[in-house]
Amino acid sequence: MSKVIKNGTIVTADLTYKADVKIEGGVIVEIGPDLQGDETLDATGCYVMPGGIDPHVHLEMPFMGTYSADDFESGTRAGLAGGTTMVVDFCLPAPDQSLLEALQMWDNKSTRANCDYSFHMAITGWNERIFDEMKTVVQDKGINTFKHFMAYKGSLMVNDDEMFASFSRCAELGALPMVHAENGDVVAAMTAKLLAEGNNGPEGHAYSRPPEVEGEATNRAIMLADMAGVPLYVVHTSCEQSHEAIRRARQKGMRVYGEPLIQHLTLDESEYFSKDWDHAARRVMSPPFRNKQHQDSLWAGLQSGSLSCVATDHCAFTTEQKRFGVGNFAQIPNGTGGLEDRLPMLWTYGVATGRLTMNEFVAVTSTNIAKILNIYPKKGAILVGADADLVVWDPKRSKTISASNQQSAIDYNVFEGKEVTGLPRFTLSRGVVTIEESTIKTQEGHGQFVKREPFQAVNKALSTWKELVSPRKVERTGIPASGV
Ligand code: DUC
Ligand code: ZN
Ligand code: ZN
Ligand code: ZN
Numbered sequence: 001m002s003k004v005i006k007n008g009t010i011v012t013a014d015l016t017y018k019a020d021v022k023i024e025g026g027v028i029v030e031i032g033p034d035l036q037g038d039e040t041l042d043a044t045g046c047y048v049m050p051g052g053i054d055p056h057v058h059l060e061m062p063f064m065g066t067y068s069a070d071d072f073e074s075g076t077r078a079g080l081a082g083g084t085t086m087v088v089d090f091c092l093p094a095p096d097q098s099l100l101e102a103l104q105m106w107d108n109k110s111t112r113a114n115c116d117y118s119f120h121m122a123i124t125g126w127n128e129r130i131f132d133e134m135k136t137v138v139q140d141k142g143i144n145t146f147k148h149f150m151a152y153k154g155s156l157m158v159n160d161d162e163m164f165a166s167f168s169r170c171a172e173l174g175a176l177p178m179v180h181a182e183n184g185d186v187v188a189a190m191t192a193k194l195l196a197e198g199n200n201g202p203e204g205h206a207y208s209r210p211p212e213v214e215g216e217a218t219n220r221a222i223m224l225a226d227m228a229g230v231p232l233y234v235v236h237t238s239c240e241q242s243h244e245a246i247r248r249a250r251q252k253g254m255r256v257y258g259e260p261l262i263q264h265l266t267l268d269e270s271e272y273f274s275k276d277w278d279h280a281a282r283r284v285m286s287p288p289f290r291n292k293q294h295q296d297s298l299w300a301g302l303q304s305g306s307l308s309c310v311a312t313d314h315c316a317f318t319t320e321q322k323r324f325g326v327g328n329f330a331q332i333p334n335g336t337g338g339l340e341d342r343l344p345m346l347w348t349y350g351v352a353t354g355r356l357t358m359n360e361f362v363a364v365t366s367t368n369i370a371k372i373l374n375i376y377p378k379k380g381a382i383l384v385g386a387d388a389d390l391v392v393w394d395p396k397r398s399k400t401i402s403a404s405n406q407q408s409a410i411d412y413n414v415f416e417g418k419e420v421t422g423l424p425r426f427t428l429s430r431g432v433v434t435i436e437e438s439t440i441k442t443q444e445g446h447g448q449f450v451k452r453e454p455f456q457a458v459n460k461a462l463s464t465w466k467e468l469v470s471p472r473k474v475e476r477t478g479i480p481a482s483g484v
Contacts, residue, residue, distance in 0.1 A: 086115055144374055234258050238261070281329075347420070373452055
């Protein structure tokens with residue numbers, strides 16, 4: 001059974017042109033004019049783009065005494081409804097749990113996924129077993145990214161010695177380290193001070209994590225990566241201080257990638273000053289929303305290429321879960337949703353406003369991350385042989401975002417009331433139509449794990465510490481006898 005997407009305009013990260021796309025066996029088999037197949041999908045007036053890849057989601061994540069409310073079924077259904085055809089979740093071992101044992105748990109949860117997926121492995125402690133298991137994770141399990149939390153002191157956080165050891169191991173294995181860059185010691189101190197002074201409302205969350213906390217950690221992680229001789233991926237870059245560090249490193253020739261979230265691009269810190277406790281708490285995530293100057297910096301980074309991709313950090317909690325933090329903002333589960341809204345919001349606030357071209361939109365929602373994760377052109381491309389993970393995008397379809405008709409399992413939406421123009425007409429996962437306008441045709445369990453190969457050895461340290469990483473022994477003469 002073949003399918004042809006007819007009469008559309010193909011938009012990739014570098015080209016815009018009119019052609020039909022023929023699909024068979026889940027992959028693209030032909031691109032050209034006037035193609036015929038067993039089934040036709042009409043793309044008149046639409047753009048045919050690589051489906052979105054969200055490199056940063058937390059589905060059914062054990063966190064802050066609970067589990068994030070969207071699991072692999074509802075989360076991937078939400079993604080597909082918004083044109084996202086692949087997600088990358090984080091496997092989170094408990095600090096002394098085996099990486100492979102944790103991976104087994106994530107494998108079990110993800111069998112329900114409606115679209116393809118992969119995992120990043122978190123390093124939440126350090127010992128010889130973790131050192132050994134990292135090799136199996138990369139070489140046998142097809143995971144080439146390791147995440148490090150520089151915040152969440154006392155649970156997920158790793159210290160500099162652990163990070164440096166893990167970054168160095170990544171360099172040996174051809175893996176890419178990632179960081180959640182916030183100085184966890186400073187956050188803990190500021191949190192304790194705010195609470196002691198009686199500032200226990202959700203706005204305290206934002207006060208406890210100012211941009212400097214993120215800028216410091218980003219700079220530190222970049223320097224550690226440089227000393228270890230490895231590229232670096234900075235998740236949820238939310239502010240100018242962090243962006244500046246990434247820009248500077250890239251200018252020096254380092255491969256450092258920054259990932260703004262759609263929430264930080266479009267929502268600001270005034271949300272935390274709502275008189276409605278629930279409204280503010282529902283928007284508590286780390287890093288917190290920032291002011292307009294930081295938003296401008298993030299948009300500029302996407303335009304100039306100093307920031308690489310737009311994600312969601314989708315980690316949805318219900319209002320009931322958020323209320324664990326009444327009387328103590330530090331107990332509000334951190335996280336917001338966004339999987340269904342990332343593409344429509346970025347199109348509306350980015351492409352329709354003229355900030356981004358359509359090709360840049362494809363680059364930052366799909367192609368760039370496919371290249372960074374080493375899955376291009378299987379994903380992120382419209383090429384013969386690529387997976388038919390496609391979105392037929394109708395730039396005229398619009399809706400008002402509302403929790404009342406979303407796929408996510410939670411009872412609110414941080415973008416509630418926003419008008420978006422630009423929505424999928426069809427979303428295809430390996431050639432299967434999963435969304436047709438507002439009709440959901442997803443199939444639980446259709447999603448497959450995508451293996452990612454290690455990178456070539458391109459990890460050359462730039463820093464002057466290089467010599468200390470590979471010491472050169474100096475032969476000396478005239479050494480005085482000891483005890484003289
Ligand atoms: N930040 C969040 O807001 N939620 C999940 C984890 C994180 O780092
Ligand atoms: Zn994070
Ligand atoms: Zn996250
Ligand atoms: Zn299937």
